[in-house]
Amino acid sequence: MSREIFFTADDFGLTSEVNAAILHAHYHGKLHGAALMMGQPATEEAITLARKTPSLQIGFHLHLNDSQPLTLQRWPWKQSPVKAGFAIGFSSKAREWVHHEIQQQWQAFQATQLPCAFINAHHHIHAHPYVYFTLLQIISPQFRGWIRLGKTQTFKNKANLPIVLMNQFFRLYKKFNFFRMTNTLWGVDRTFCMNPDEIRQTIVSLGDGLHEFIFHPRKIRNDLDTECLLALRSCSLV
Numbered sequence: 001m002s003r004e005i006f007f008t009a010d011d012f013g014l015t016s017e018v019n020a021a022i023l024h025a026h027y028h029g030k031l032h033g034a035a036l037m038m039g040q041p042a043t044e045e046a047i048t049l050a051r052k053t054p055s056l057q058i059g060f061h062l063h064l065n066d067s068q069p070l071t072l073q074r075w076p077w078k079q080s081p082v083k084a085g086f087a088i089g090f091s092s093k094a095r096e097w098v099h100h101e102i103q104q105q106w107q108a109f110q111a112t113q114l115p116c117a118f119i120n121a122h123h124h125i126h127a128h129p130y131v132y133f134t135l136l137q138i139i140s141p142q143f144r145g146w147i148r149l150g151k152t153q154t155f156k157n158k159a160n161l162p163i164v165l166m167n168q169f170f171r172l173y174k175k176f177n178f179f180r181m182t183n184t185l186w187g188v189d190r191t192f193c194m195n196p197d198e199i200r201q202t203i204v205s206l207g208d209g210l211h212e213f214i215f216h217p218r219k220i221r222n223d224l225d226t227e228c229l230l231a232l233r234s235c236s237l238v
Contacts, residue, residue: 019045116145
């Protein structure tokens, strides 16, 4: 097995400013892929940009909070991933909504005819048991990429409860997953403030497998994640 390092950006399609930052980081930096959100204010623009930029690998960005749903006017749990998790776990009505929403988002993504390189979600909510197994059911057999559910690492090597839970899900789901997963996932503890020196030092220590670093570019200028990707352009380790 060889080592693969993959730099991805979340929230492609969220706004035109985010779209511009992602394209800038791809053309002038080290960004390999972007996760596309369906049904958001700048989704159609992002689809057009993706079609014009075949070198940018596109993933499916499932969203069940912090977004505009496709099938509802608003999320019943508003923007809270914690409330979403409890609602999906204990409400059959919520699970029915979620199943329909995932199905519609995936169908909308497929309608773009863009190849799907990977799958992720806001706040790792695709690790929720119901969401995860519903997602696997809906995307089979069309999906051929990998799922962001690798062992979550922190640059400071300090575990916290959300990361511990994510890693418990990872160990459990490895037994049930039909698709490839990331081996390690980096950037959860550096949302909006990725550091190129930390990333270079981390990459040196990585072994074989697929290792993902997630970024959230928001602006072309004066944005730490965008600047980090630009600084990594000449990184020979990737």
